Amino acid sequence: MTSNERLKNFPALPVEEIGSFHVGGRMIRLEGLPARDRVSTPGGPVHHVDPNGEIVVGQLYVQYVRLLAPKAAAPLLLWHGGGMTGASWENTPDGRTGWQMFFLRAGFDTYVSDAVERGRASFAPFPQVYPEAPYFRTAREAWEDTFRFGPPGSWHPDPALRRTYPGLQFPVDAFEAFLSQGVPRWSCNDGLTQTAYDALVRRLDCDVVILTHSQGGHFGLTAALHAPERVRAVISLEPSGAPDPASSDVAIVKGTPHLFVWGDNWRHNSFWANSRPAAERWRDALAEAGCDVTWIDLPERGMRGNSHALMADRNSDEIAGLVLDWMAARGLAGS
């Protein structure tokens, strides 16, 4: 029986507690800004606002679902990609259950984050704190560049005129719903984000398995380097970057199993063709150090047409099943 078959028709999820908290963050002081007058609610009074003073910046948000009796050896930390939030894991844009629910049903406690600057983690003012304005990913960039739904030139505002790669697994009828999951991003906050993720791993005070998507990949691979005694495995879905073997000591994580999963149609996409080599170099360094490292190119297993949004594609549960089986083979999924 496959993982997917085992999880079907699960009767109910016995949950102990759902909650959230913020990690990291520090108080800074804003000064020299002009006062403003704000009406906070329709019909409300005018409120004179002095924007100068202390604010908190750099925090990361974590929402947890703890099961009454988790089967898995360690909770699963789900870290989203660039311009996204933890919502990536909660539902697919076409309304199926997401990977959070999949792994809860498989017996994992889940900790879903919004990284610094995104979603419920909040962001800081610019140019006072962040040096620049945020980036808003356009539909074209999402379609052609980041998520590889179609080749260059295939995006069109009219849904009827959009083209996709043959056999694309992403449910393009839900493209607007998928875009709705996105949030603006900055390019200047990697250090803040890594610091906050490292603080999360320390704060949990237990072993963890880290599962990342895209930009989250570099943070997850690095978090393992920073806490190898805590991180039982690192799973990277299409990481857009990775530590550099020339400047990071790969031997630190040689005892930590690593899984990489890649979709289809990246060869002729310049962003992804340029981004993959960093992950390949880290994979090779891991393997040379004797690490248990698995690299899955889904097309080589006969699974074609997957986009960069593996957890949103129509076969998302099938891919989650591959990840679960990989963990089960390493004793991380419980009995």
Place this chain on the structure above:
Amino acid sequence: MTSNERLKNFPALPVEEIGSFHVGGRMIRLEGLPARDRVSTPGGPVHHVDPNGEIVVGQLYVQYVRLLAPKAAAPLLLWHGGGMTGASWENTPDGRTGWQMFFLRAGFDTYVSDAVERGRASFAPFPQVYPEAPYFRTAREAWEDTFRFGPPGSWHPDPALRRTYPGLQFPVDAFEAFLSQGVPRWSCNDGLTQTAYDALVRRLDCDVVILTHSQGGHFGLTAALHAPERVRAVISLEPSGAPDPASSDVAIVKGTPHLFVWGDNWRHNSFWANSRPAAERWRDALAEAGCDVTWIDLPERGMRGNSHALMADRNSDEIAGLVLDWMAARGLAGS
């Protein structure tokens, strides 16, 4: 036995599904912006970004927890206040379980939103879409003005030098954690937000109970006016605004029970002393129309020292219990 006693030592929460979706939103086109060069991840390639093109704006985020066998007659929609997100309901800043968990244990399905412009709902660029820059609430504004932890002049960056109202119920040792829950706000998006909340009520296709905090109050009271056949009750914690009886037909909601709950120490706070009359006028109009309306000033019930952050105060579960008992008396809490 009180509601609080009934909920103690609840063994496990039988959950059917946890997930999320976005509501509302529409595609707009950005034009005339200069191109930028971005490095998306440390060590990654330089990515030439054309910021012009279609983006989605105006969406609202909703996360749901559906029980296997909800006892309550209708799900509870939890709508946060200004400069906040749904995280308000998930945990108290000092680490106790939040109102989401309280009402799940009481047998309600919960739908926790992030309103337009906040948290996982994302925001739109300014000045291209929103006319102005966001407001970042300072620690002083939070302490003295919005949340009424202490009187004017009582905030100080040094925790040892901060003063509070006598007997304050808010756990001030967790003030930085509370600030971490906040997000920037705009003052120009009330129309967008109301539209998205109304769309949420329509989309759920079932009766609902709406529970709001602060700025959410005006949206909740108005949502009932827009869908009286759907909204079984409206509960407003310290609403910062309310519909105007001179321009809204209160008779539309005369069959909808309304509960208002207020904390302490608002008389000498100019923002709240100026904000309460709008809610008082709406309450009086509801009562005159024959509506079942309850107005609780907690100090008049012997509960003193509550701040504006009622769901974060030390007696948050006791206040939730009052709300639950009010619903139970109206047949909304199940058996």
